[in-house]
Amino acid sequence: MGKVIALFNQAGGVGKSTLAMNLGYSLAQRKQRVLLVDMDPQSSLTTFMGLEPGTLERTIYNAIVLEEALPIHQKLHGMDLVPAQLKLSDAEQELVTAYMRDIRLKDALEPVREQYDFILIDCPPSLGMLSYISLVATDYLLIPIQTQFKAFQGTDMLLQTLQKVKAKPNRNLKIAGFVPTMYDSRNSHDELTLKAIQEQLAPIGKIFPMIPKSTVFADASMDRTPLAVYSPKHPAKKVLDGIAKEMEKLNDL
Numbered sequence: 480m481g482k483v484i485a486l487f488n489q490a491g492g493v494g495k496s497t498l499a500m501n502l503g504y505s506l507a508q509r510k511q512r513v514l515l516v517d518m519d520p521q522s523s524l525t526t527f528m529g530l531e532p533g534t535l536e537r538t539i540y541n542a543i544v545l546e547e548a549l550p551i552h553q554k555l556h557g558m559d560l561v562p563a564q565l566k567l568s569d570a571e572q573e574l575v576t577a578y579m580r581d582i583r584l585k586d587a588l589e590p591v592r593e594q595y596d597f598i599l600i601d602c603p604p605s606l607g608m609l610s611y612i613s614l615v616a617t618d619y620l621l622i623p624i625q626t627q628f629k630a631f632q633g634t635d636m637l638l639q640t641l642q643k644v645k646a647k648p649n650r651n652l653k654i655a656g657f658v659p660t661m662y663d664s665r666n667s668h669d670e671l672t673l674k675a676i677q678e679q680l681a682p683i684g685k686i687f688p689m690i691p692k693s694t695v696f697a698d699a700s701m702d703r704t705p706l707a708v709y710s711p712k713h714p715a716k717k718v719l720d721g722i723a724k725e726m727e728k729l730n731d732l
């Protein structure tokens with residue numbers, strides 16, 4: 480049975496979609512069967528993976544709102560993908576009154592869980608309905624957190640949301656850990672924030688090695704290619720492979 484991992488942080492632009500694609504790629508390279516699910520109406524992950532969201536006839540919207548089978552695009556950089564497009568933003572409202580709305584994503588994933596080792600959900604940067612049903616569908620949370628003090632301040636709200644979800648709809652939800660992202664070692668502010676993350680969040684979850692700040696991530700995404708393909712010798716590749724290795728041990732948590 481595949482592990483479902485949601486990449487979640489209500490803050491935007493912290494590197495969720497980039498991490499989903501590149502961590503997925505590292506896992507796939509390690510012979511893991513990976514499904515990526517784009518739950519963000521901005522559809523960055525779908526675009527990074529090489530699809531054109533506006534041209535797609537069926538997306539995650541069809542599965543969670545219309546209760547159709549998951550539209551899976553196979554073998555993109557060795558991974559499968561359920562794409563998103565902007566229409567997914569309508570689901571925030573449409574699901575409010577929908578029957579059994581909480582488990583719409585969980586139910587949609589159930590038939591394919593056996594086919595994958597890892598299902599990575601890229602959540603939207605909000606605490607709305609789409610994030611909520613993602614958290615209900617998830618076994619583990621992986622929280623990318625930018626090494627900027629402003630981003631760090633939002634973690635209180637994030638942790639409160641987790642407590643709410645854990646209190647009822649998903650008692651089994653576990654935190655896989657925090658991934659500090661966009662770390663610039665030359666910047667003392669980043670260094671201080673990383674220390675604060677390590678000290679204050681370590682009691683809550685594992686702190687993974689940080690992803691360095693590098694324009695190569697944006698360049699690789701623009702090229703619609705994983706970083707490890709675009710720049711195989713880049714030091715971030717090793718960091719991503721290390722996180723993938725840790726992910727494989729998740730059952731031991």
Ligand SMILES: Nc1ncnc2c1ncn2[C@@H]1O[C@H](COP(=O)(O)OP(=O)(O)OP(=O)(O)O)[C@@H](O)[C@H]1O
Nearest residue numbers: 491492493494495496497604661691692693696697
């Ligand atoms: N380690 C990094 N160093 C530098 N830039 C990065 C890094 N990771 C991601 N980026 C860039 O930062 C921008 C935001 O990244 P991404 O789309 O992955 O964030 P996100 O959290 O998914 O955003 P949103 O939730 O708003 O969709 C992109 O331009 C991406 O290329």
